[in-house]
Amino acid sequence: MPIHAREGDFIQTLEGLIFDVKGLVHPQKNVIAFLRYIPDPTGKRSLNGVRYRKIYSLKKRFDFLKSNFPHYLYTDSVINDLIQAVPHDKIKNIYYPHDYIDKLFQKKKSPLEKIILKFIKYIIKYCKILMIDLGITGSHMVGLNTPQSDIDLIVYGEKNCYKLYNNIHRLFDDESISVQRYDLEDLKRLYDFRGKDTKIDFENFVQFEKKKKLQGKFKHIDFYIRCIKAWDEIKEEYGYFTYKPIGNALIQGFIINDKGSIFTPCCYKIDDVKFLQGTKVDNLREIFSYRGRCCEAKKEEPILARGKIELVKGKNGEQYHRLIVGGEKGDFLCS
Numbered sequence: 001m002p003i004h005a006r007e008g009d010f011i012q013t014l015e016g017l018i019f020d021v022k023g024l025v026h027p028q029k030n031v032i033a034f035l036r037y038i039p040d041p042t043g044k045r046s047l048n049g050v051r052y053r054k055i056y057s058l059k060k061r062f063d064f065l066k067s068n069f070p071h072y073l074y075t076d077s078v079i080n081d082l083i084q085a086v087p088h089d090k091i092k093n094i095y096y097p098h099d100y101i102d103k104l105f106q107k108k109k110s111p112l113e114k115i116i117l118k119f120i121k122y123i124i125k126y127c128k129i130l131m132i133d134l135g136i137t138g139s140h141m142v143g144l145n146t147p148q149s150d151i152d153l154i155v156y157g158e159k160n161c162y163k164l165y166n167n168i169h170r171l172f173d174d175e176s177i178s179v180q181r182y183d184l185e186d187l188k189r190l191y192d193f194r195g196k197d198t199k200i201d202f203e204n205f206v207q208f209e210k211k212k213k214l215q216g217k218f219k220h221i222d223f224y225i226r227c228i229k230a231w232d233e234i235k236e237e238y239g240y241f242t243y244k245p246i247g248n249a250l251i252q253g254f255i256i257n258d259k260g261s262i263f264t265p266c267c268y269k270i271d272d273v274k275f276l277q278g279t280k281v282d283n284l285r286e287i288f289s290y291r292g293r294c295c296e297a298k299k300e301e302p303i304l305a306r307g308k309i310e311l312v313k314g315k316n317g318e319q320y321h322r323l324i325v326g327g328e329k330g331d332f333l334c335s
Helices: 058-068 097-106 111-127 158-167 169-173 184-194 202-209
Strands: 010-013 018-021 030-039 045-047 050-054 083-087 091-095 134-137 151-156 215-218 221-228 241-260 266-278 284-289 302-314 319-325 332-334
Touching: 010 030, 030 058, 058 083, 091 097, 097 111, 097 134, 111 134, 111 151, 111 158, 111 169, 111 215, 111 221, 151 158, 158 221, 184 202, 202 332, 241 284, 241 319, 266 302, 284 302
Parallel strands: 151 221, 284 319
Antiparallel strands: 010 018, 010 091, 018 030, 030 050, 030 083, 045 050, 134 151, 215 221, 241 266, 241 302, 266 284, 302 319, 302 332
């Protein structure tokens, strides 16, 4: 039976580990996914009587898997690097964001779930998106949420994503519904949290984050929105391109195409690249990231980014370099 999983879905393994799926295309017998929650008797979260702990740091996720479950570390001739992935025969359950919303309408709701449902209804009303094209991911979806958990909304389909992006200002502008942009205090809090994994300075962080539309607060609860392509919009096949790590670099450039800027994964075409630190290469023309925090940079804006350089080769003979942002501590992107 084919396994269908994409960005925003979660996987529970036979051992009870919970991974969040990254990207839209995957190897034939594995799903690329990052470890998120592990069973731990001292954990503060609970699912079906089992205590869980969330692992935040990417390095700690790798270290945990190397020490305890090395079969969830994967590499092949396509990616040429060590990543986290779940073999199909280790999958116990797949959580889908749209299923959570279906269940939410049918169950007795907690006060926090009532807030989530209200937020969904406002998105439907103001952005003219059908409920079937929405989902809730993250801790709520897998039942490991806490009273402080964010609302992680997903919108499916390019047309719906653009409708949301072009209309979400209506929610922020309506003072009667408690949807707020982040203020400076919120951005300070966000910076302190993300500072564990990035070296961006506070001024650049604020300059980038204050422009974003896909995050904010609803009734004092943080929300984040991810735009994901529909299944029939995913044209790439795993293995058509191969990727070879070259080194790491801090670069400065200019965005010439932002068509993929609101989606996760996000992609920017860039020009006028200057290497400020690290490995220098020719023909670096793209920035790519699996991290939602790297979305929403705009065409004709300067961009500053730190990440891993890869040599990309296509089966059609195309060859160029790209910068991958978000896979290592210290990576960042701002515009």
